[in-house]
């Protein structure tokens with residue numbers, strides 16, 4: 077058995093590309109044999125508590141029978157038809173979406189990833205303003221929007237730098253400053269800052285000219301779990317309206333109750349013109365990307381060509397998981413369990429940070445949290461900076477490796493550890509994870525300076 081698995085691992089490593097890495101770092105991936113609820117197991121029988129829902133996408137945990145059955149039924153009945161045809165799964169998916177999407181977002185394009193959902197959004201926005209010659213898109217530095225040309229250009233994180241080297245980016249994208257209150261790009265403090273970051277967006281739009289859309293993650297995911305202040309998106313909406321610019325939200329990671337509401341933008345009481353999502357849409361049981369727009373945008377394409385599609389657009393198997401996932405989300409939300417556990421999770425993370433000098437800031441909401449690690453809480457000197465990613469080992473890699481050794485899986489990035497467990501996680505499992513993190517963080521504590529400064533809670537109370 078052991079030899080057989082070793083041979084399979086070798087086969088995979090010898091014949092497949094590892095993602096986002098120099099291939100020499102694609103050496104010893106875990107061979108996963110089973111996953112149930114908030115846990116998964118490797119081939120040695122070792123169990124891991126999944127504190128990041130794989131890639132912040134297995135929001136409903138693993139092994140959900142209702143979703144699996146829905147997919148199996150569709151596979152038996154009609155696994156594929158060309159996107160120009162329609163069949164039952166599309167009708168059910170649209171019905172389910174109309175129940176949860178923010179009002180006005182009622183037209184859908186279905187693809188198979190968050191990347192594709194954003195590519196479609198960019199194309200729609202640019203075509204919509206084609207006659208006016210408006211094509212520029214503004215996103216932010218602390219962002220990730222996908223791996224292919226348009227979406228990686230929108231991205232602000234270091235993955236874009238590599239796409240730029242590969243000359244696979246597009247023209248006409250600008251990056252705006254972030255509402256990153258822990259490290260304000262203007263050196264200001266909320267609320268005295270008078271939201272300089274969002275005011276600067278207005279300045280950018282006017283100075284740039286030809287701006288078609290502003291595309292933002294309502295709560296930034298991988299690049300910092302940044303929760304903007306309560307006034308932020310109302311101001312963005314007003315700025316977009318005044319300048320006749322579309323407002324697009326990327327809810328690929330922040331959607332599907334991850335932040336405690338169906339979609340994160342709803343915390344700010346604002347409706348965008350386009351919403352993109354993927355990941356949690358099916359709890360990652362099938363690959364599905366969704367680009368949702370208003371009817372007004374759709375009406376433009378009544379006479380104008382929407383030149384977009386894929387062989388796997390509107391794929392019945394991808395769509396089949398969505399209605400079942402929506403039902404599961406609604407049940408979780410209506411039971412009140414989601415809210416109780418997320419409150420508990422936040423409280424435990426704040427407590428954890430108190431004991432660890434390496435934790436500079438704890439921020440988030442719902443089941444979506446980041447622990448920003450620092451060498452020195454007082455000066456906020458980081459262990460690593462953006463340009464370290466892909467170039468040298470990160471302190472957060474070490475913490476995550478220690479956690480994994482102890483049976484906890486947690487995704488990390490150069491800034492932070494990403495805490496995004498399945499929404500089905502129990503309080504006891506939260507405790508189990510916190511106990512392991514308590515040990516794992518000691519790896520970084522050893523290299524952090526002891527100061528009298530307490531950990532910052534930069535998102536606390538920011539939108540409520």
Ligand SMILES: Cc1ncc(COP(=O)(O)O)c(C=O)c1O
Pocket residue numbers: 188189190191192194220221222223293297298326327328329330354355
């Ligand atoms: C906010 C955001 N947008 C887009 C994407 C890209 O989605 P995918 O990896 O499904 O292409 C991601 C992936 O992590 C994401 O977090």
